[in-house]
Amino acid sequence: MGIRHLRTLAMIADSGGFSAAAERLFITQSAVSLQMKALEEEWRITLFDRTTRPPVLNRHGWTLVHRARALIDQYDALRASVHAAPSELIGSLRIGVVPSAAANLLPRVLLRLRDVHPGLTIHAESGLSAELMFKVGQGRLDAAVVTAPDRLDIGLATELIRQEELKLFAHDDLVLPDVDDMLAKRPFIRFSGAMGVGRIVNEALHSRNVKVNAILELDSIEAILGMVNLGLGIAILPEHSMARWRDHRLNELSLDPPVRRNLVLVARREYVELPAVGSLLETFRSVAFDEGP
Known part of the structure; x- marks a missing residue:
C-alpha cells in the first residue's frame, strides 16, 4: 500500500x-x-x-x-523535516478549540507558533468539548483544547493548560450586596448546558440550591457579555472572558465557594509525545500564563 x-x-x-x-x-x-x-x-x-x-x-x-x-x-511532516532546521517544526496540525479558548487564547497561540515554527501549518476549528474529543478519538483532529471531561476514553490523554475560576458578571445596575440574592432575583443568561462550562455552572447552581430566572440560553461568550453589558441580565462565565472588554460598568464577582473549570489539551495517547503537539501545549500554557491567574 x-x-x-x-x-x-x-x-x-x-x-x-x-x-x-x-x-x-x-x-x-x-x-x-x-x-x-x-x-x-x-x-x-x-x-x-x-x-x-x-x-x-x-x-x-x-x-x-x-x-x-x-x-x-x-508522512508529509517526515518528508518536510528532512529539510528543516533542527529546532524547527514542519508539517500540519488539525486542532479543535472550545469557544471560550478560541476567543481569548487561540489568536495569540497561532501568532507565536507562526513566529517560532513558520513551517508548521495549523488547521483550527471551534466546537463543543464532547464533539471535539470525539473527533480526536476518530483521528479527525490531532488535538483539542476542551473543558476537562468527567470521563475519558481509554485511548485519549489530557494535559492541563490552566485552571480558571468561573465568576458572576453583572452590569452596575444589577449588582446587589449578596451574590446569592443576585442569582435568585436578577435575570440570568445561561451558558448552554451542552458546553463544558455550561455543565459546570448548572452543577454549581444545583449544589447551592439556587433557582435562577433564566431568560436566555446562549452558546457564545461574546453574545452573553453583550447582553450583560446592556444590563439585560447576569451570567456566570470563565474569569478571563472580560479580557477584551473595557467597560467599567461591568462587574466581575467571585462565588463562594469558588467554582472552577480545568482547561486541558486532549490528544490520542500516541500523539501526546509528538513534538508538534508538545509545542502546541506549551504555547497554550505560555499564553494562558501571560494572561494572568
Missing part, C-alpha cells in the same frame, strides 16, 4: 466521489478505481458500497479514511 493510494482515498472522501477525486488529482477515473481495488485486495476488505451509483464509502471505508489522514500528515 502506497501513500498515493491513501491520498486518493482521502480525496474521494473530501470530494464526494471517484469522478470528482479524479479531477482534483488530475488522473483518470479508471485510475482511481484501480487504486481503490488494489487497497481492497491488499486489506481483504470492502471499502465501498457499490450497490449505489456512484459508489460511496461504507463503515470500513470511513474508518480507514480517518486513519489514512493521520498517516498522510505524518
